[in-house]
Amino acid sequence: MAVPxxxxxxxxxxxxxxxxxxxxxxxxxxxxENGVAAFRGIPYxxxxxxxxxxxxxxxxxxxTTVYRADDSGPFCAQYRPKPKKTGGRQFGSxxxxxxxxxxxxxxxxxxxxxxxxxxxxxxxxxxxxxxxxGSAAQPLFSGEYFATSMDCVFVAVxxxxxxxxxxxxxxxxxxxxxxxxxxxxxxLIAAIQWxxxxxxxxxxxxxxxxxxxxxxxxxxxxxxxxxxxxxGIIRGAISQSPAGNIAHSxxxxxxxxxxxxxxxxRLSREQELPVKERTNVRVSPPExxxxxxxxxxxxxLQADAxxxxxxxxxxxxxxxxxxxxxxxxxAPVIDGDLLPQHPLAPGATLDIPLLTGTxxxxxxxxxxxxxxxxxxxxxxxxxxxxxxxHGMDILEKHYDSATSRLMTGRFFGDSIFTAPTWQMARNHxxxxxxxxxxxxxxxxxxxxxxxxxxxxxxxxxxxxxxxDKGRIALLMGGRAQLNATSVAMHNRWRAFIHDGxxxxxxxxxxxxxxxxxxxxPHAEDLQQDPQAELRRAWEQIDLSRILS
Numbered sequence: 001m002a003v004p005x006x007x008x009x010x011x012x013x014x015x016x017x018x019x020x021x022x023x024x025x026x027x028x029x030x031x032x033e034n035g036v037a038a039f040r041g042i043p044y045x046x047x048x049x050x051x052x053x054x055x056x057x058x059x060x061x062x063x064t065t066v067y068r069a070d071d072s073g074p075f076c077a078q079y080r081p082k083p084k085k086t087g088g089r090q091f092g093s094x095x096x097x098x099x100x101x102x103x104x105x106x107x108x109x110x111x112x113x114x115x116x117x118x119x120x121x122x123x124x125x126x127x128x129x130x131x132x133x134g135s136a137a138q139p140l141f142s143g144e145y146f147a148t149s150m151d152c153v154f155v156a157v158x159x160x161x162x163x164x165x166x167x168x169x170x171x172x173x174x175x176x177x178x179x180x181x182x183x184x185x186x187x188l189i190a191a192i193q194w195x196x197x198x199x200x201x202x203x204x205x206x207x208x209x210x211x212x213x214x215x216x217x218x219x220x221x222x223x224x225x226x227x228x229x230x231x232g233i234i235r236g237a238i239s240q241s242p243a244g245n246i247a248h249s250x251x252x253x254x255x256x257x258x259x260x261x262x263x264x265x266r267l268s269r270e271q272e273l274p275v276k277e278r279t280n281v282r283v284s285p286p287e288x289x290x291x292x293x294x295x296x297x298x299x300x301l302q303a304d305a306x307x308x309x310x311x312x313x314x315x316x317x318x319x320x321x322x323x324x325x326x327x328x329x330x331a332p333v334i335d336g337d338l339l340p341q342h343p344l345a346p347g348a349t350l351d352i353p354l355l356t357g358t359x360x361x362x363x364x365x366x367x368x369x370x371x372x373x374x375x376x377x378x379x380x381x382x383x384x385x386x387x388x389x390h391g392m393d394i395l396e397k398h399y400d401s402a403t404s405r406l407m408t409g410r411f412f413g414d415s416i417f418t419a420p421t422w423q424m425a426r427n428h429x430x431x432x433x434x435x436x437x438x439x440x441x442x443x444x445x446x447x448x449x450x451x452x453x454x455x456x457x458x459x460x461x462x463x464x465x466x467x468d469k470g471r472i473a474l475l476m477g478g479r480a481q482l483n484a485t486s487v488a489m490h491n492r493w494r495a496f497i498h499d500g501x502x503x504x505x506x507x508x509x510x511x512x513x514x515x516x517x518x519x520x521p522h523a524e525d526l527q528q529d530p531q532a533e534l535r536r537a538w539e540q541i542d543l544s545r546i547l548s
């Protein structure tokens with residue numbers, strides 16, 4: 001278990017130790033891991049607690065004694081449900097703004113633990129998890145193999161998720177005036193700025209910083225691409241299976257904040273009930289009078305962080321069962337400040353290289369859900385209507401009106417991940433945008449009808465096959481397929497991270513898409529507009545203009 005940052009041990013002696021690095025916020029002491037020097041749990045901003053709750057990240061007060069960067073810090077406060085209403089697990093902390101730095105030890109001179117003059121490119125990793133789950137502390141993201149294979153400095157960032165970081169509560173009907181927009185987004189900005197300022201201390205090149213993330217982490221990458229204050233700080237971006245339309249308007253944030261307050265009113269009053277007697281998360285909370293909503297909002301914003309983590313998780317599950325919004329409850333808000341425009345809008349993003357893509361079968365796994373067929377179909381129909389006048393037409397013509405479980409999952413996967421990624425690729429700088437698609441699968445994934453599922457790219461890229469989707473993928477073998485795909489993807493990612501160009505034709509060249517599939521020679525094949533008809537259908541919808 002990660003030791004909380006506030007209780008990490010320190011040492012007062014740091015002269016002449018090659019493991020100690022002087023940063024702008026104070027000395028940190030790393031340690032040896034497999035082929036790397038690792039510095040884990042470094043705080044990059046002040047703890048967002050007390051008067052800093054719902055505020056943007058504040059610079060970390062420097063320390064003078066050595067900070068022992070031995071372990072990753074805690075997860076940010078969150079909740080994991082258990083099946084069949086057996087209760088769930090609250091865990092994490094509100095004091096959770098830290099990062100891990102992993103540096104290859106190759107090329108180190110005598111007396112060094114890593115080459116201080118290597119001038120390696122830097123990758124800043126942003127974890128996913130629907131903006132309510134996950135952490136840089138997950139073993140999958142430890143980064144040793146990735147840093148060594150890419151010959152880069154790898155940085156994994158922890159940032160606020162859920163209601164504490166990803167909802168503009170100030171916009172609520174009775175939201176506090178002193179709350180600030182985009183606290184979780186500001187965490188990432190603060191971390192990137194810290195890395196930029198301390199790049200050379202870890203043998204990194206401050207002019208070659210690539211931000212990289214997957215799923216909601218990919219959507220945060222897209223939002224950072226649309227953040228003017230990062231101009232000249234980040235050199236490139238890799239956005240993997242981004243939930244690309246995760247963005248709020250102020251009105252959207254108001255609706256979700258008010259719903260969260262109503263939800264909290266019910267949740268807090270049911271905490272003492274037996275689990276089986278609590279209201280199912282599929283059920284909307286009751287309406288409240290103005291006075292009741294004001295009081296519920298006040299109580300919610302003062303509540304324990306772990307209870308707010310549970311509230312956040314339940315809101316996401318409610319949205320999944322009742323999809324009446326594209327972006328869901330937790331997302332950066334277009335505030336005219338940190339985020340002036342929707343990331344998918346033309347001209348919204350910084351003019352820097354972007355490598356982005358999706359997996360072929362993102363949500364085909366929905367076919368395995370136990371929900372009755374009629375429930376799945378109704379969810380798809382509701383979600384299609386949220387997309388405006390063309391949504392139902394696309395569902396009917398290209399997904400067989402969601403009459404099968406397979407087509408239901410395919411529609412959700414394409415609407416959440418693929419269509420927004422196509423729009424981002426279309427609107428970003430034409431000669432600096434490259435698109436890929438991951439098609440590789442394994443015997444178990446094929447037999448179960450899951451295919452190249454959401455997040456399969458993570459064990460492939462990080463070479464942690466026993467973690468997350470890797471364990472599922474290899475239930476019936478298939479390691480050779482994953483290995484071949486890993487080699488192909490690493491070659492392209494490494495070229496992009498070092499040179500800002502993955503070495504294949506950009507998307508503007510006939511909708512070029514690099515397909516990764518272990519069945520191809522060298523596990524990849526460049527194709528022109530491989531899903532042309534479907535792409536043209538989705539282009540009828542401007543996803544940057546649909547915020548509710």
